[in-house]
Amino acid sequence: MAPTQGPRAPLEFGGPLGAAALLLLLPATMFHLLLAARSGPARLLGPPAYLPGLEALWSPRALLLWLAWLGLQAALYLLPARKVAEGQELKDESRLRYPINGFQALVLTALLVGLGMSAGLPLGALPEMLLPLAFVATLTAFIFSLFLYMKAQVAPVSALAPGGNSGNPIYDFFLGRELNPRICFFDFKYFCELRPGLIGWVLINMALLMKEAELRGSPSLAMWLVNGFQLLYVGDALWHEEAILTTMDITHDGFGFMLAFGDIAWVPFTYSLQAQFLLHHPQSLGLPMASVICLINAIGYYIFRGANSQKNTFRKNPSDPRVAGLETISTATGRKLLVSGWWGMVRHPNYLGDLIMALAWSLPCGVSHLLPYFYLLYFTALLVHREARDERQCLQKYGLAWQEYCRRVPYRIMPYIY
Numbered sequence: 296m297a298p299t300q301g302p303r304a305p306l307e308f309g310g311p312l313g314a315a316a317l318l319l320l321l322p323a324t325m326f327h328l329l330l331a332a333r334s335g336p337a338r339l340l341g342p343p344a345y346l347p348g349l350e351a352l353w354s355p356r357a358l359l360l361w362l363a364w365l366g367l368q369a370a371l372y373l374l375p376a377r378k379v380a381e382g383q384e385l386k387d388e389s390r391l392r393y394p395i396n397g398f399q400a401l402v403l404t405a406l407l408v409g410l411g412m413s414a415g416l417p418l419g420a421l422p423e424m425l426l427p428l429a430f431v432a433t434l435t436a437f438i439f440s441l442f443l444y445m446k447a448q449v450a451p452v453s454a455l456a457p458g459g460n461s462g463n464p465i466y467d468f469f470l471g472r473e474l475n476p477r478i479c480f481f482d483f484k485y486f487c488e489l490r491p492g493l494i495g496w497v498l499i500n501m502a503l504l505m506k507e508a509e510l511r512g513s514p515s516l517a518m519w520l521v522n523g524f525q526l527l528y529v530g531d532a533l534w535h536e537e538a539i540l541t542t543m544d545i546t547h548d549g550f551g552f553m554l555a556f557g558d559i560a561w562v563p564f565t566y567s568l569q570a571q572f573l574l575h576h577p578q579s580l581g582l583p584m585a586s587v588i589c590l591i592n593a594i595g596y597y598i599f600r601g602a603n604s605q606k607n608t609f610r611k612n613p614s615d616p617r618v619a620g621l622e623t624i625s626t627a628t629g630r631k632l633l634v635s636g637w638w639g640m641v642r643h644p645n646y647l648g649d650l651i652m653a654l655a656w657s658l659p660c661g662v663s664h665l666l667p668y669f670y671l672l673y674f675t676a677l678l679v680h681r682e683a684r685d686e687r688q689c690l691q692k693y694g695l696a697w698q699e700y701c702r703r704v705p706y707r708i709m710p711y712i713y
């Protein structure tokens with residue numbers, strides 16, 4: 296019998312039934328999107344134009360390439376880091392240590408890919424392999440999650456996550472049981488969240504850009520914008536790698552199928568949807584419209600980065616001159632809550648910025664199809680759900696002080712709307 300934790304956390308995602316449905320629905324959605332992007336009608340809703348047979352999904356070459364990619368990223372993770380950061384305090388009052396070398400991994404990967412290309416590596420052939428690559432990534436996520444589930448059987452109770460330990464195997468497999476599964480210094484969740492999937496996303500985008508250049512003589516302006524915006528997003532995440540140590544995924548959620556599949560399969564193969572769409576459905580974009588889209592992305596990035604940095608600076612050192620003048624509310628835990636600056640505008644200004652950027656990533660694809668707007672729709676649902684989960688946790692943590700914060704900052708994500 297799996298060890299369960301003290302008082303049981305309320306079940307999320309519709310409990311075991313919801314988790315079972317998501318285990319099938321998430322991979323099915325990812326394959327639907329991959330097929331729809333390359334089909335003529337590019338329909339988001341409605342059946343795909345064709346169903347691929349096993350021969351289109353299974354390729355030993357894709358498996359080799361995928362394993363080589365995971366191996367390369369793992370090797371880069373183990374290289375000496377410019378800094379080793381400490382995570383949040385755990386239940387047993389210890390803190391884990393994490394290497395800060397994600398940006399270095401991005402740069403080294405770019406150099407290696409550049410070297411490979413100059414030696415004849417056909418990056419433009421990658422778009423043809425997206426289906427089999429997504430298939431092996433999905434298989435890996437299932438097998439890896441099974442390993443994580445088994446590993447948690449022998450983990451001490453103090454290492455388990457608050458959710459994901461209900462005793463129902465399907466629910467716990469989906470949500471994840473252990474908070475920070477590791478082998479020695481190698482932290483699986485931290486590695487997966489920022490390396491193979493996020494850097495893989497940029498590489499797939501770049502391959503789609505190269506393929507477009509091969510097909511049409513040069514990449515389109517729309518393709519350049521999508522590549523540029525998403526590279527900025529990934530580069531920013533890796534540059535501010537340490538900030539991930541305070542996110543809900545690292546501090547609260549167990550590592551199970553949801554995050555493993557999300558990190559290594561969902562992110563690279565669905566977040567590159569706009570570039571996939573553009574390869575098969577070229578769009579002409581004029582300079583005035585491109586400038587407006589750049590402005591929208593810049594506004595989104597400014598809010599996203601400003602809000603995330605303000606909170607991280609405040610959490611690290613509340614007397615830092617950049618945040619010392621901001622108004623705060625004291626809580627019974629000794630920690631304070633910001634009520635002015637970005638966090639006085641809405642209760643999740645970072646989500647607002649992220650959503651504005653999501654809009655800017657879809658606009659270069661025009662308005663003839665709904666498909667490239669999938670990311671915006673999915674992301675809105677994800678962030679609204681995430682915001683509700685975070686509110687519940689904050690109310691539990693901060694009680695009356697949180698209620699006071701909600702009274703003073705009544706809007707959650709969008710001022711005067713939500």
Ligand SMILES: NC(=O)C1=CN([C@@H]2O[C@H](COP(=O)(O)OP(=O)(O)OC[C@H]3O[C@@H](n4cnc5c(N)ncnc54)[C@H](OP(=O)(O)O)[C@@H]3O)[C@@H](O)[C@H]2O)C=CC1
Nearest residue numbers: 542543544603606631632633634638645646649681685689
């Ligand atoms: N591209 C993608 O697919 C995804 C992107 N994201 C992005 O990841 C980033 C991190 O998001 P996420 O981890 O959800 O949450 P946040 O970074 O918003 O962190 C929420 C936590 O911040 C602290 N907090 C809340 N309000 C205040 C306040 N007023 N003053 C000080 N601290 C406060 C609380 O923790 P405490 O008090 O304990 O510090 C709360 O639990 C966001 O920018 C989001 O947009 C997220 C999910 C998916």
Ligand SMILES: CC(C)=CCC[C@@H](C)[C@H]1CC=C2C3=C(CC[C@@]21C)[C@@]1(C)CC[C@H](O)C(C)(C)[C@@H]1CC3
Nearest residue numbers: 321488531532539542544553554556557558561562
């Ligand atoms: C539908 C499904 C499979 C859900 C799983 C959700 C995950 C895909 C996301 C949960 C939180 C994420 C974050 C990022 C990527 C997506 C996932 C893993 C993130 C790494 C993207 C870059 C950002 O700058 C970030 C570092 C703030 C962010 C952290 C959360």
